[in-house]
Amino acid sequence: MRIHVADHPLITHKLTVLRDATTPSPTFRALTEELVTLLAYEATRSVRVTPIDIVTPVTATTGVTIAEPRPLVVPILRAGLGMLEGMTKLLPSAEVGFLGMVRNEETLEPTTYAERLPDDLSSRQCFVLDPMLATGGSMAAAIEFLFRRGATDVTAICLLGAPEGVEALEKATEGRDVTLVLGALDEKLNEKGYIVPGLGDAGDRLYGAV
Numbered sequence: 001m002r003i004h005v006a007d008h009p010l011i012t013h014k015l016t017v018l019r020d021a022t023t024p025s026p027t028f029r030a031l032t033e034e035l036v037t038l039l040a041y042e043a044t045r046s047v048r049v050t051p052i053d054i055v056t057p058v059t060a061t062t063g064v065t066i067a068e069p070r071p072l073v074v075p076i077l078r079a080g081l082g083m084l085e086g087m088t089k090l091l092p093s094a095e096v097g098f099l100g101m102v103r104n105e106e107t108l109e110p111t112t113y114a115e116r117l118p119d120d121l122s123s124r125q126c127f128v129l130d131p132m133l134a135t136g137g138s139m140a141a142a143i144e145f146l147f148r149r150g151a152t153d154v155t156a157i158c159l160l161g162a163p164e165g166v167e168a169l170e171k172a173t174e175g176r177d178v179t180l181v182l183g184a185l186d187e188k189l190n191e192k193g194y195i196v197p198g199l200g201d202a203g204d205r206l207y208g209a210v
């Protein structure tokens with residue numbers, strides 16, 4: 001697994017405001033969107049393009065356009081939805097699929113409760129969105145789901161990650177073409193499974209506790 005941890009003062013600044021417990025939901029949502037757009041710039045570095053001929057007001061020339069099949073963006077419900085706008089802003093031609101993952105209270109394994117994805121993901125570049133890479137369980141299950149559908153190339157984008165989650169994802173995706181893009185790599189997970197220092201419950205901070 002390739003890992004890219006953002007190293008840019010604008011990203012660190014925006015993450016600092018996001019982490020602040022006094023930041024209200026509307027600001028949190030707006031900042032999440034901005035951060036994802038910045039991370040998407042890095043995450044799409046290897047997006048496949050194809051040459052096209054165009055004519056400028058001055059001359060004929062060759063440029064590139066996003067290749068077919070179009071990239072697929074997959075937010076993991078619910079918190080990943082808060083990242084969707086920021087991603088599609090940068091990649092408007094992408095298709096969007098959805099995955100709902102929940103932890104089974106008996107087995108503690110993540111299971112899929114909702115899925116809206118193309119049946120065949122062969123030769124699709126997939127971008128999975130989930131703000132917090134905590135234990136890595138949901139992200140690993142989501143990526144496995146995409147590979148079973150034929151995906152060959154998956155990039156996970158998370159605002160924050162814990163070392164425990166990165167390690168788990170690395171093990172779970174061994175031998176697969178997977179890239180992880182993180183806004184920051186935090187210290188650890190606490191006993192309740194929260195990332196430390198983290199930002200709390202990303203879904204609650206985006207949408208309020210329900």
Ligand code: URA
Nearest residue numbers: 134194195200201202
């Ligand atoms: N999910 C969250 O929303 N926050 C954490 O800190 C860990 C998992």
